Amino acid sequence: MTETWEAPLHLRRTGIDPVGELAKARDDERVVRVETPAGPPAYLVSRYEDVRQVLADTARFSSAGTPFSAAGQENAGVAGQLITLDPPEHTRLRRLLTPEFTVRRMSRLQPRITEIVETALDELERAGKPADLVAHFALPxxxxxxxxxxxxxxxxxxxxxERAVRILDTSLPVEDRVAAQREDHDYMAGLVARAQADPGEDMLGMLVREHGRELTSAELTGIAGxxxxxxxxxxxxxxxxxTLALLWHPDQLAMLRDDxxxxxxxxxxxxxxxSIVQTPPPRxxxxxxxxxxxxxxAGSLVLCSLPAANRDPALIGDPEILDITRGTTGHVAFGHGAHHxxxxxxxxxxxxxxxxxxxRRFPDLALADTDDRVDFRVFSLVYGVRSLRVTW
Known part of the structure; x- marks a missing residue:
């Protein structure tokens, strides 16, 4: 990691929270120019309504035609990559995939997910305390x-x-991130070729069986990746x-644990x-x-700050406070518009x-380290923690 390199404004946080400068940019300046990890500067949009406007308007704010891929780097190929496509091509591919991701279809996975969770909890418990929640649970x-x-x-x-971490880490040289993306592409191309030869009962096999004539191998590779x-x-x-947010707010954790x-x-x-996704791909x-x-x-790059938009007072009162009882609707954590x-x-x-x-398994769950030892993914486009040592 390049320790001396400062992340651009839209990637900066203080612990979990977006930095104060980002809120100031949203509330006072509204639109600011920022550096990007690789390439020309961009206009950063951070107010809730403005972010929704940009993300909903594919005609004036194009996802295609930028020098960036989903990882914010030079693109090594966009076939099948829905987040870097505009209608009608985006619409065609999304229409094929949407039936597989409905709430009703996903509910069929609930028993299997429950089984996976219980097995992972067993593994976490066997690891002994203190244990890394990320390595033993949150990632598996x-x-x-x-x-x-x-x-x-x-x-x-x-x-x-490992490839995902490299693709999303903006502190790495562009060449390293492009190489990781190409490695990932080659890996997925191999999986697609095997699925085409012998389609299974999984989603990739289903796409080959039901839409093999509508989707090219390159598109299948991009979708799967x-x-x-x-x-x-x-x-x-x-x-x-x-989990860290709940541990830092024990009153909220207790409410969820008990109810x-x-x-x-x-x-x-x-x-x-x-708002772990810091910003969607640029428009x-x-x-x-x-x-x-x-x-x-015209021809300018535009970035949308999802953390700033989701903490806009225009969305909800006291946006800086974590209150699990209110269940805010309308947030843009999953984006908005055609690319939701x-x-x-x-x-x-x-x-x-x-x-x-x-x-339920660990009612006395607690951090095993002091707050200042939590290792955040500071330069990543998807924010998080690299590890989280817990005890119980």
Whole structure:
């Protein structure tokens, strides 16, 4: 990691919280120019309504045609990468995938997810205290869920996790992150080729059987790679950081532990308050636009700060306070508009199963280290903790 390099404004936090300068930019300046990890500066939009406007308007704020991929780096190929496509191509691919991610379809996975969670809790307990919650629980659970869903060998999890960390770490040289993305692409291409030769009962096999004539091999590779990256890295960081947030707010933890009925509003509040995805992929203006009184020229990069938008007083009163009883709706933790996270129903279901199960198994869960020893992913586009030592 490049210790002397300061993260750009939209990636800066103080512990869990976005830095005060980001709130000031949102409330006072509204639109500011920021550096990007690689490439030209961008206009940073951070007010709740402005973020929703940018994310909903694919005509004026294009996801395609930028020099950046989903990882914020030079693109090594966008076929099948929904988050870097505009309608109608985005619409065509998303229509094929949406039926697989409905709440009803995801609910069929609940027994298997519950089994995975209980097995991981057993492993955590066997590890003995203190134990790293990330290594023994927060990372294995979503990794195994997404492996089951896509038909990815669970034995390969260390490799795809290591590549995901490199892809999302903005402190690394662009060449290293591009190399990780190409390695990931090659790995997924191999899985697609095997699925095409012998499609299984997993989602990749289903896509080959039912849509093999509509999807090219490159598109299948891009879709599978995106689902794998998003399906394990975001949820694992949400589990780790969400647990830390509750441990730092023992009154909130106690309420959730003692009243599992609070899990749905608690999940929504944690999603809002943590906003682990710092910003969606950049948009490019297709014409001159005005946002919050600022004129942005055509061809400009625009970034949206999801943490700042989710803590905008225009969304909810006392946005800096974590209150699991209110269950804020309308937050943009999963994005907004055409690119709203396809896997949101799966992520919500995992969180609703995991958090009560963790607190039920370990009602006296506590941090094993002092607060200042928590190791945050400071330069990552998906925020979280690298490790979290806990006891019980």
């Amino acid at each position: 659970v979503p990794s195994l869920v997404i492996c089951d869903l896509l038909g990815v060998p669970y034995a390969d999890r260390a490799g795809f996790h 995106l689902l794998l990256l998003a399906g394990h890295d975001t949820t694992s960081n949400m589990l780790g950081l969400g 599992p009925g609070l899990v749905e509003p608690a999940v929504e509040e944690l999603l809002r308050w943590l 490019t203006t297709t014409t001159e636009v005005e946002i919050a009184g600022h004129t942005i020229p 996270c396809l896997g949101a129903p799966l992520a919500r279901m995992e969180l609703r199963i995991v958090l009560p199960a963790l607190l």
